[in-house]
Amino acid sequence: MTATRLQPTPTAPATAAERRSYWITTFGCQMNKADSERMAGILEAMGYREAGAELEADLVLYNTCTIRDNAEQKVYSYLGRQAQRKRANPHLTLVVAGCVAQQEGEALLRRVPELDLVMGPQHANRLETLLSQVEQGQQVVATEEHHILEDITTARRDSSVCAWVNVIYGCNERCTYCVVPSVRGREQSRLPEAIRLEMEGLAARGFKEITLLGQNIDAYGRDLPGITPEGRRRHTLTDLLQHVHAVEGIERIRFATSHPRYFTERLIDACAALPKVCEHFHIPFQSGDDAVLKAMARGYTVERYRRIVDRIRERMPDAAISADVIVAFPGETDAQFRNTLRLVEEIGFDQVNTAAYSPRPSTPAADWPDQLSEAVKVERLQELNALVEQQARRRSARYAGRTEEVLVEGTNRRDPSQRMGRTRTNRLTFFPGQRPDGTPLEPGDLVNVRIEEVRAFSLSGTLA
Template sequence: MKKKIDVPIEESIRQKQIMDKLSVYIKGKKLKYHLSTFGCQMNAHDSEKLKGILEEIGYEATDQESDADFVIYNTCCVRENAELKVYGRLGSLKHNKKNNPNMLIALCGCMMQQDAVISKIKQTYRHVDILFGTHNLYKLAELIQTRLDTGKMVIDIWDNHKEIVEDLPSIRKFDFKASVNIMFGCNNFCTYCIVPYVRGRERSRKPEDILKEIQELVADGVVEITLLGQNVNSYGKSLDKPMSFAALIQAIEKIEGLKRIRFMTSHPKDLSDELIDVIRTSKKLSDHIHLPFQSGSTRLLQKMNRRYTKEQYLELVRKIKEANPNVALTTDIIVGFPGETEEDFEETLDVVRQVMFDNAFTFIYSKRTGTPAATMEGQVPEEVTKERFNRLCDLMNEVAAKRSGLKVGQVEDVLVEQVNRQDDSLVTGRISSNHIVHLKGTKVLIGKIVPVTIVENKTYYLLGESIQQA
């Protein structure tokens, strides 16, 4: 049964006490964990916290799922394919568990917030040990302890969550850049999207907690942070003392040692003139804004409950480009939304041509049970959708090549992230506009911001030459 629980202020202390207790049992046993993340950057950031808890109690990471004593899937339900992958992999884990009877399997994330999914797992995948959702991931150690104490499947799913538990351990992918949740949930209820139903209503973190976390990250060597939320532009509305997203960025910008600030995702209806002023004046805000438009048809935007028109979106883009002529705009686009006509689709192509996006996440509409769009009339035939999708991709490739081509000959600051996976004589990083750049170098450059001349355009990545010695 789902429940709603208000988490007390002392909850983070209680969870740390549980971790300390559990670590006495886990540490020294050389137990390994494997965590798979499906879905968005919010899920990826949640997984950093899950890793932090697991390693705090004594588990060691392994890249091989077959070697793991604890397997956890952080799931996504935005698209059906992600759910099918989870079910497929759960089936294969049954064999692993027979070979290692003490292995534990946990599922969390958006899929678990759906009653039908919980019912299916209870009936079909009884080898799963722990199920929890999006609101209580900080309870992982407690849930493990409960499973070890009872020997029974543990199900802990909450409908909603108002309090935010701070100061839990986290394992970052990079030492020099990090993501920071500034809010959770969503109030927009786009008709195709299940996120508000599984992540709950908007809840903003207190600005002092956000600033404290970023200050600690910078003290630990972080030079770039990405502010995360389903709709960062509506940050602060749920606070006792409301604070705008623009004001939060201005406060973050004052943190010494922080070099770059990124954010995602922005909802066009809430991107304010105040934020555009910050885009114009900020010295640390990156030259990149992700601004989903989903469809160029105002008629379809109304059916999607997006609450802006094609013309309003284009005017917003004009203001942003006027504020920062170097800005790179990326977007999300849905093809084949119910009722989409050829004329509607041509409106989408028109927006792409006018805006000249640097990149786009393009999606074929995926029907999600429980959303209003799933029962709408006029579901577009698959063959029509695929043909339109291919045309959109062809146009985006053309537009992206033109946009990235403008970088050739420019000197850009690259934050080097890693040794190139295909060629270890190269390193890979990103410039302020979020374009990926490959250049000659060694691992000593990782974490550094180096000036680079862009010498070649490969559409979705660039080649550069460092103008200083490694």
């Protein structure tokens, strides 16, 4: 099925040869950031250049997120400003991509008739084809189910050192609060050979760190054929890590986002055994109460989550654990919320992304009668955030006086004399921009930094 076409717009946008600047604003998760890099690569291959500012661009693309209501509403406020521009300049091209586009489809055109293209996340690789239809004077909606073909586009990377590499698209889970499966589609795993080939290309261009991405990355390979002689799936995340580990030039490998239901001991053992895999694991737990987890349809218990963390720390004692958590889920009692606080305190997370529950369209929990008030959401979120920062400070304290390997990523924007990078455990670290002999540090350098100042979410030090 091809993209839906509606009636022509009154004035067709100019062709790519006549307009050469673009601007992409990305909302939401790492998957969206990776999609934006690919779409920027497509635009530049078409002859576009990045504009100096959003209001100067000839093509404006919003890559949207619908995981929270406030992110979705922010998109509409941005669109209102651009719609006003379009009324004064009909040659401006307006594109909404990502999850809001998938969720709203043609309804977006009724709400913002100035839009030229509405495209779901499965269509990111088809941007050039869809824009060619726009240039013929059509408003285009591309939200149908689409098989994501292997991408041969060179993404325009925001970093020259660290790169995202998608390994699995979509999600087959059915968490009762989450809209992702309905907007990103079913799981589609890339072949390990294609992933390794992309990583080899990135290594040849000087990239040092790769983050393997998936909405539910531990599910990698479930849709690929093949069974080993031992009777297990031939393609798993563990097998993929072992397959790509030998890529020359890549110094560090990370992966996200994990699901506790599929985080296996075999995966943990492989991470401990593979030197390039960083000791940092992002494993959302969402709630510290079993009854709430059951209502969320998460498929694991708090005890199962604790066992995962215990196993990681048994094999990699210094490993950093980060997570996501939702407070004020429908029906959550104060006692259940206290269980979440207790788990945060017991685990000692290095970082936790917190959010109050936000009802999302077409999800079961949105229609449940026991929704909690905004006042309760704010109160619980504030209490949780205070505890999260307290725990992060406590975890940061262990770095004081230690020497950490840091990958130089760039310059500290607040202090150009400093460089910034991250430890293997993902702590942001600031340090002098040159070696003792005066040689400037460049992005991609690996340096040892003696940590002299610790904060909740960052470190500072000197070169060791």
